[in-house]
Amino acid sequence: MRFDILTIFPTAFSYLNKGIIDKAQKKGKLDINIWDIREFSKDKHKKVDDKPYGGGVGMILKVQPIHDCLVSIGVFPKRDEKTAIVLMQPGGEIWTQQKATEFRNKFNRIVIICGHYQGVDGRVSEYLVDYEISIGEYVLSGGELPAMVLVDSISRLVDGVLGNKLSISGEPYLNNIVKSAPIYTTPRNFLLANGLVCSVPEVLLSGHHKNIENWKRSNTQNSNNTSVQNLDKTD
Template identity: 45%
Template sequence: MKIDILTLFPTMLEEVFSYSIIGRAIKDKLVELNYINIRDFSEDKHKRVDDYPFGGGPGMVMKPEPIYKAIESVRKTNSRVIYLTPKGRVYSQSLAKELSKEQHLILLCGHYEGIDNRIVENYIDDEISIGDYVLTGGEISAMVVVDSVVRLIPGVLSSEESFKEESHYNGLLEYPQYTRPRVFRGYEVPDVLLSGNHKKIEEWRLYQSLKLTYMRRPDLIDKLELNEKQKKVLNEIKKEINTQK
């Protein structure tokens, strides 16, 4: 996969992606990341990329010409151009899976009061928001998208199980995790995890995963098509919670 990030702050992104899992994926050539400085495409002698909004109002708007040239400098027939903006559809694990199957992503990081809407209407394939809040620019959003997408590329993680058990991958929150020591300041690891009984451990993890999701994110439960086993466990959880009230 190839990912081109169009930004005003390329060094900010280079530093973040040089470490850990993403850094190794780049080194192993499982993904190619490029940082395109939008200012390089400005014809202004001071390399300005923004101007006052027509109709008045606060702040500045990013000009269309530099953005258009930046996009066209890397766009191919298989490219998917994404504008990171609070106006976009909310990002999710299912969307991360979808993007991980693309061959070429172009991520456009907005700034100031946003970008000229003629770019959005004519040169953007998708608009994505990472949540209902406002950030200074699109760079942090790009970090979120790149990290969540790249880790799904085959070979990036040591085992496919590493992400298939994680929160949101299968629509549920992940079950609690424990490691050594067995007893920490008087707090013990659940006995079932030390039993060696893999069936019991699997049942415990399913129960905990469903319980956490039901209590903290019931909206996720509503979106899932639970199988018969999951439905049975969820009913047990509901009975347990109602008994405690």
């Protein structure tokens, strides 16, 4: 899976050089490229923003540097059906696990444009991109953090990125579940600063696999706060 990220802050992506994502790149499972939009500006000062026509507050990210970058990396004016260009900005389609799975199955190259300033010239949305995506109903300073959310959520679904396929199949969101059962590790008993001892549920220490599985199911809830165990009984 290849990712191309267009940004005015290329140094913001150090997270992608750590942990699972870094290991996957070294194994050749992922190919992540960061492109500095400023390098494609035709302004002698490498300026990439300007005031909005018609008035308004803030500065707008210009279409020219973005367009020229897309041309340079070979995804405009033509691209194959396995390539998608995404603009991260408020008001876009909300990103979900289902959408991450769709992108993983449909594309092998994803180009992500990070919006910034007051917004992006409307011609980028109208003529250059395939999708406008938001990671939530709130506003951030730029599209860099949302871009990393997309890369991480899609990359986890790429074969060979996670060491154990059960790590994916066991994730609750893949089954439209929003709250998984609590998980615990050592120590068995922990003394809080207020004097309260909090302990691991005994069933998890029992070694009785069926009882443990039943406990996990009864403590896992879907979006309606209904336990998975109860859902099974109504089928």
